Amino acid sequence: NRGLLSCFVTISLSFEILVFYSYKVDGFRDKHVFITGCDSGFGNLLAKQLDGKGFQVIAACLTEKGAADLTAATSPRLKTLLLNVTDSESIRKAPPTLSCFPAAGLWGLVNNAGRSIPIGPTDWMEMEDFTKVLDVNLIGLIDVTLQFIPLLKKARGRVVNVASILGRLNLVGGGYCPSKWGVEAFSDSLRKDMSHFGVKVSIIEPGFFKTAVTSVDLINADMRRLWTRLPQHVKNAYGNTYLEDLQDFSMRMLCSADLSQVTRCMEHALTARFPRTRYGAGWDAKLFWIPLSYLPSFVADFVVKTLLPCPEEAKNNRKAS
Ligand SMILES: *[C@@H]1O[C@H](CO)[C@@H](O)[C@H](O)[C@H]1NC(C)=O
Numbered sequence: 001n002r003g004l005l006s007c008f009v010t011i012s013l014s015f016e017i018l019v020f021y022s023y024k025v026d027g028f029r030d031k032h033v034f035i036t037g038c039d040s041g042f043g044n045l046l047a048k049q050l051d052g053k054g055f056q057v058i059a060a061c062l063t064e065k066g067a068a069d070l071t072a073a074t075s076p077r078l079k080t081l082l083l084n085v086t087d088s089e090s091i092r093k094a095p096p097t098l099s100c101f102p103a104a105g106l107w108g109l110v111n112n113a114g115r116s117i118p119i120g121p122t123d124w125m126e127m128e129d130f131t132k133v134l135d136v137n138l139i140g141l142i143d144v145t146l147q148f149i150p151l152l153k154k155a156r157g158r159v160v161n162v163a164s165i166l167g168r169l170n171l172v173g174g175g176y177c178p179s180k181w182g183v184e185a186f187s188d189s190l191r192k193d194m195s196h197f198g199v200k201v202s203i204i205e206p207g208f209f210k211t212a213v214t215s216v217d218l219i220n221a222d223m224r225r226l227w228t229r230l231p232q233h234v235k236n237a238y239g240n241t242y243l244e245d246l247q248d249f250s251m252r253m254l255c256s257a258d259l260s261q262v263t264r265c266m267e268h269a270l271t272a273r274f275p276r277t278r279y280g281a282g283w284d285a286k287l288f289w290i291p292l293s294y295l296p297s298f299v300a301d302f303v304v305k306t307l308l309p310c311p312e313e314a315k316n317n318r319k320a321s
Pocket residue numbers: 062084086087088
């Protein structure tokens with residue numbers, strides 16, 4: 001019976017694929033993982049999660065408070081250090097001061113630190129608004145990675161870079177999307193170059209999650225700052241309800257509070273014998289944003305434009321024509 005046979009083949013093939021992806025590396029207790037941005041959000045949760053699994057976690061935090069809170073919540077195995085990824089000096093000091101690194105090198109580097117603001121239309125921005133974000137999300141990530149490559153090669157380890165669905169689709173203006181596209185591009189080069197040395201590179205593409213990066217209060221307060229400094233003719237072109245509409249939009253964005261959907265992907269990338277190249281994390285990413293990103297740009301543009309408010313001038317032009 002053909003139907004039964006093909007059914008059987010399909011089931012056993014999917015089962016094999018499942019088994020293939022679920023093979024784990026062993027010896028977590030001898031493996032060191034360095035994570036940036038552990039003050040809150042994904043980095044914080046991942047540090048706790050890997051600590052619980054027995055990994056030797058080195059958690060880089062931006063603030064003293066972040067480091068102290070994490071230390072209090074984890075085992076004595078976990079080490080914290082203060083790291084500002086935009087400060088080359090502090091990155092350069094990181095590998096040598098980690099005397100805890102064994103001769104085996106570094107198993108995992110998780111480049112998680114990131115920021116989102118300033119966010120807003122491109123013509124609200126000044127150059128500095130772009131560089132503030134690019135310095136953390138892209139230049140900082142490259143800088144940290146370069147410092148750790150020798151240790152990663154030694155361990156034939158893993159790099160896990162946090163990009164975003166906004167590294168495939170441009171939903172907002174400002175430095176965030178270019179920085180995440182940059183993370184995708186840098187990770188693709190790194191994956192090819194490191195494959196010769198047994199170092200594997202994975203990219204995480206989260207959808208919308210409740211973290212400091214998506215904090216409505218921070219984003220909306222900063223949008224107001226951008227708006228306030230605009231020249232009057234630009235404000236007129238956008239119309240006096242535009243800022244509110246845009247702030248409403250960021251309030252309406254549904255953000256999942258279940259950050260473990262992202263940290264599970266990170267953990268898979270660090271522990272699976274065969275990690276994936278890309279992990280779409282969250283249902284919105286898997287079912288909506290990532291499929292949308294494969295469609296022609298005019299389709300994606302159309303969808304994104306229907307979600308965002310429209311400037312007054314564009315509405316008037318439409319009426320006039
Ligand atoms: C991080 O370093 C940059 C300079 O490299 C500095 O402007 C910024 O204020 C620092 N951030 C924090 C939170 O210390």
